[in-house]
Amino acid sequence: MLLRLFQVQNRRASDGMKLLIKELKEELALLDQHILLDFEALVAPNPMDYRGLKETAKLSVLIDGEPTEIIVGFPDTFPHALPSFFYKEGFFGSFPHLEEDGLICFTRNESLILDSRYPASILINCLEKVIDLMEKGLYGENKEDYLLEFEAYWRNGAEMKIYSCIDTQNQTVRHLDLWLKEIGGNYSIFASEENENLSFAIENIFQTDRTGSVNCRCIYFPLEKNTFFMPPIKDTEWSHATIKQNIMGNLSSENQKVFRSLVQKKSKKFNTKFDFVIIGLPTSNGNVVLFSYAFYDNEFSIKGSAKKIPFHPFILRCKNLKKIKATISRWHPSHMLNRTGGNTTLMNKHVLIVGAGSIGSEIAVRFAKAGVEKISLVDHDIMELENVHRHALGSNRVFQLSEGRGLLHQFKVHALAEEIQQKYPFTTVKEYAKNFSDCLKEELFDWSKVDLVVVSIGMPNQEMQINRHMLRLQDSPPVLYTWVEPLGIGGHVLVTANQVKQGCYQCLFKPEEDDPIYNRSAFAEPFQEFSKAVTGCGSVFTPYNFLDSERTAILTAATGIKVLTQEIIDNPLLSWKGDGQTFLSQGFHSTSRYALTEEELHASRLMYKDLECPVCSF
Ligand SMILES: [Zn+2]
Numbered sequence: 287m288l289l290r291l292f293q294v295q296n297r298r299a300s301d302g303m304k305l306l307i308k309e310l311k312e313e314l315a316l317l318d319q320h321i322l323l324d325f326e327a328l329v330a331p332n333p334m335d336y337r338g339l340k341e342t343a344k345l346s347v348l349i350d351g352e353p354t355e356i357i358v359g360f361p362d363t364f365p366h367a368l369p370s371f372f373y374k375e376g377f378f379g380s381f382p383h384l385e386e387d388g389l390i391c392f393t394r395n396e397s398l399i400l401d402s403r404y405p406a407s408i409l410i411n412c413l414e415k416v417i418d419l420m421e422k423g424l425y426g427e428n429k430e431d432y433l434l435e436f437e438a439y440w441r442n443g444a445e446m447k448i449y450s451c452i453d454t455q456n457q458t459v460r461h462l463d464l465w466l467k468e469i470g471g472n473y474s475i476f477a478s479e480e481n482e483n484l485s486f487a488i489e490n491i492f493q494t495d496r497t498g499s500v501n502c503r504c505i506y507f508p509l510e511k512n513t514f515f516m517p518p519i520k521d522t523e524w525s526h527a528t529i530k531q532n533i534m535g536n537l538s539s540e541n542q543k544v545f546r547s548l549v550q551k552k553s554k555k556f557n558t559k560f561d562f563v564i565i566g567l568p569t570s571n572g573n574v575v576l577f578s579y580a581f582y583d584n585e586f587s588i589k590g591s592a593k594k595i596p597f598h599p600f601i602l603r604c605k606n607l608k609k610i611k612a613t614i615s616r617w618h619p620s621h622m623l624n625r626t627g628g629n630t631t632l633m634n635k636h637v638l639i640v641g642a643g644s645i646g647s648e649i650a651v652r653f654a655k656a657g658v659e660k661i662s663l664v665d666h667d668i669m670e671l672e673n674v675h676r677h678a679l680g681s682n683r684v685f686q687l688s689e690g691r692g693l694l695h696q697f698k699v700h701a702l703a704e705e706i707q708q709k710y711p712f713t714t715v716k717e718y719a720k721n722f723s724d725c726l727k728e729e730l731f732d733w734s735k736v737d738l739v740v741v742s743i744g745m746p747n748q749e750m751q752i753n754r755h756m757l758r759l760q761d762s763p764p765v766l767y768t769w770v771e772p773l774g775i776g777g778h779v780l781v782t783a784n785q786v787k788q789g790c791y792q793c794l795f796k797p798e799e800d801d802p803i804y805n806r807s808a809f810a811e812p813f814q815e816f817s818k819a820v821t822g823c824g825s826v827f828t829p830y831n832f833l834d835s836e837r838t839a840i841l842t843a844a845t846g847i848k849v850l851t852q853e854i855i856d857n858p859l860l861s862w863k864g865d866g867q868t869f870l871s872q873g874f875h876s877t878s879r880y881a882l883t884e885e886e887l888h889a890s891r892l893m894y895k896d897l898e899c900p901v902c903s904f
Pocket of ligand 1: 896903
């Protein structure tokens, strides 16, 4: 019964194929194309040979003038999804982007838009790419692609994976720390640069530590630029001579010396059973391919003694020597950043954030996400449950249990530091559960080691004080002030002390005759009452929601990054403008600045400067 069902399904598939081919041929007849000579359905194909695709056909195409056979496989969703192409053995041998099972990787189809009205055109367009790839392979034009795809080839037949934190910028042959750790009955292998304190990162990324692990010798070989050798293709394996030639033969003479001195040093800290080598192979696009071998059983008996001496397999090779291919999974912070469009120039920056409330917490998380090396947090507030829906931290960060003191509220800086370090363990966070003016009095900061200060406390008088203090410093880093306006009307960030002195927080409060001063950048008219009290004076809050604070935080983080990378010079006032619906519908009044368009706001970003400002103009 089952067998019959299978046959029926199979027949349906092949009937479907015939129909599809008929339709395609009809459309092809209308096309002006000369690359597809003919095609016919495969007779009783095994879908396992074609990545599970049931509808397959044999295509006859011209490649470099030679009739060549390619198999096309159509997914059930064709023409809404791309067909796959296979090349199984033959005249061409191997070429880049040809996978082990004959699949040709001719496109990264993530962003391709298919016009499903014309299936034959889709087929022809794909075929053109496939043929181009094969002809380039034939002429050796895309040889470099073998290096770019090297790690994919290397994965074939690899039996180990090493989680590695390697600084591929460092061009010297050196030892790496390598350890095997049993986790849940399996061994996981980790490697990192020596003498770096990564235990925190390891605990947070891999949820494990190094207790009980076994250390093995591991040497990193950064090969010279313009090195080229083929990856092992299909089921071929490199002989020991090839391995040695490919690695030692592509080391600089300086590195060969370093290698010899490394292996001469006796060390007892290693388990001698295994010897790991990790190879860094530079590619033309500035990346470094990483691959690895683990060698074992390379010990020599001493005559008349039970003792055995281990040798590095590149120095002396025992006839019992065995090897295992290993792939590398990277966890170096610059790799993690690079792969996500991050900016590695931020990796040595120190950002100090004053205020860990709704905006400050979001800013801090974003700078960590941007990959800055160090964040200092200043805030003397504790976390409350009612903060949660307008804060980067959730309800799990409100309380902590204290031996002897019971349930305690956490300081915002402490909870935020923990949150950031767990998520982004390569960023160090220093916390100051203090008032910022006390920090200033106590001179807690070495300003030459701070690259940016962000003030997000939402208290104008304190901010004016901070502004006066910072501008009096000889070596003040750039200081950003940020605040949000009520009811979604907008938010602002002001850059100060950014290579230009003039233009500061005090300028925003330029007095006009005898009127009371107010923040002249505001979108809401001054002297309106916005704050609300839920349960009395102690619980007054300004009505803005998490979207307003996050939007302000994004503007501030984006501005801060541009200041750090010197894309912004001078001290602009930057604002985002909300639609004001809620604000206006509640009868509040906006300012003439709110009436400006985004372009006008941008054009007037330096016009707030007060040439008679008592702080920045003297
Ligand atoms: Zn000023």
